[in-house]
Amino acid sequence: MQAGVTAHHPPESLLFGERADGTIAHISDVPSGIACGCRCPSCHRPLVARKGDQMVHHFAHHGAGDEHACQSGPETALHRFAKELLASRLALVLPPLQILGETQLSMREPYRFDAAVLERRMGAIIPDVILRRANRDLMVEFCVAHACPANKIAKIEQLGIAAVEIDLSELAHRASRQELEDAILIQSPRRWLHNPKIARAPSGELQPAPARFVTRVDPSIAALQRAYLSACREVQTMRVRSLGPSRIAADGLAHAIRVEVAGLGCFTVGPADWQAAILVSALDRALAGRSGLVSTKAALQQLRERDQLRTRFSRLSAAEAAALRSALPTFALPKAAIADWAMALSRQGILVPSSARDQWVIRRETLQLVREARQRHAGSVKVAASAPEPFKSRGRF
Structure with a gap:
């Protein structure tokens, strides 16, 4: 300057x-x-x-x-950034927890979490972020322009799950990225919307919540939970293992893969690989004049043949699946994960829901864009192949 x-x-x-x-x-x-x-x-x-x-x-x-x-652009953008940051860092400084005036929890260092899911329904509400550590959930709400309303707080209390609100309304307009990250994760004002460890007395004072009966977790379900969280961590460290993502990118549809959906640990590869495998197959069929239908049933079979499904999580009993969904907001059966991804592509205008359940078709506009991209690529390859080879000397001068 x-x-x-x-x-x-x-x-x-x-x-x-x-x-x-x-x-x-x-x-x-x-x-x-x-x-x-x-x-x-x-x-x-x-x-x-x-x-x-x-x-x-x-x-x-x-x-x-x-x-x-x-x-509304600045408000929407800051809200989105805060959610994505928290989901990627999996760390947050929590507000002090006081019971009868005595501080029971006061942390200056960020509390670490195992997993996060964005805007997934929990009961009657959709929190901004759900953070998970071991078998415990924490709902996080961001206040950019409006604080969490009383009716939403009441619904959170009914669920009996801890919830925190982080106030971002006073962030400096010219803050650097580092300043914004520090404010969101550490410094901005934050308060408990609800914590099951405390309850309000009629006088308004905080007092210990009444003891509750604790249900023992079935050892087999606990083992499933640990296995699923371990699988999630493994997939998160994986690199792309196939050519599918590069083909999708060349088709101009890079935004159609790497879509975050629940069920990450049910696959043996990352979202980029399994989502690209399904989409490339559907595009190839449609451009060849055959059906470009995307169905959860066919997609599951395709991924199974490619060894991209974890057998343990694709063959759960109904009771096991229900128990995992109840305990882990980040869990979903592979079929549900595929459906969530396909619905995300529908919102992007890439697919259109079919009249049949769990089926989608590729939009004609999408096919035309891909057709043109592949024609341009084929033309450039043809030009490169027809170019004369550079002169090579056959002897010494």
Whole structure:
């Protein structure tokens, strides 16, 4: 920045944009201008990254003045960033827990978790994030503009699950990425919305919650839980193992894979591999003039033949599956995981739900885009193959 020039912040205060793959990018993560390749997380209009010397770096809506920018963009973007950050870091400083005026829990270091799931229904509510450690859940809500309403808190109390609210409403508009991360995970004000260890007396004082009967967990179910969480950790460290993801990327559909759904540990490969395997197969069939139908039944068979399913979790009894779903919000049967992914692609406009249950068809517009991408690729390969070989000397000069 030039000496004597004071940086100012634009009215938008939009520090985050949404990449083509659906993830959130901070302004410091992208190149300047329209080359940032981002869109507004709220209205989905294209963004331009403004990174000059006299203005705090920010995103702006391409082709629109600041006075015409959507008002919900900054709020939506910060909310999305906070959820993705917490899900990736799996660590959070918790608020103090006091019982009858005595502090029972006060942590300065982040509390570590084993897994996270975003916006998955739990009872009558959908928390922003559900964090899990061993066999315990913690619901996390982010307050960007509006605090958690009383009726939602009442529903949380009915579930009997601990819940925390983190207040992000006072974050500085020009905060760096590191400052934002520290605020979300460590420094921003946070409070207990509910904690089963404490209850409110009529006077408003906090008092120990009444003792509850503890049901012993079936040892076989406990072993299943440990095996599933271990499988999740294994898959999270895996690299891509097939050519499917690169083919999908070449087709212009990179945002259709790596979609986060529950059931991660039910597969022997990461989401990029099994999702690409299903989608590539459907695209190849459709472009060859055959059925491009995506069905959970056929997809399961395909993944089973590729050894991409963990046998133990694809052959659970109904009771075992129910017990795991109840204990682990991150668990889902492979069939449900495939269905959740297909529904996500429907929301992206790639697939269309069929009239038959658990079946989807590829949109004609999607097929046309893929057809054109493959034709361009085939043309470039043909040109490269027909190019003359460089002259090679057969002897000394």
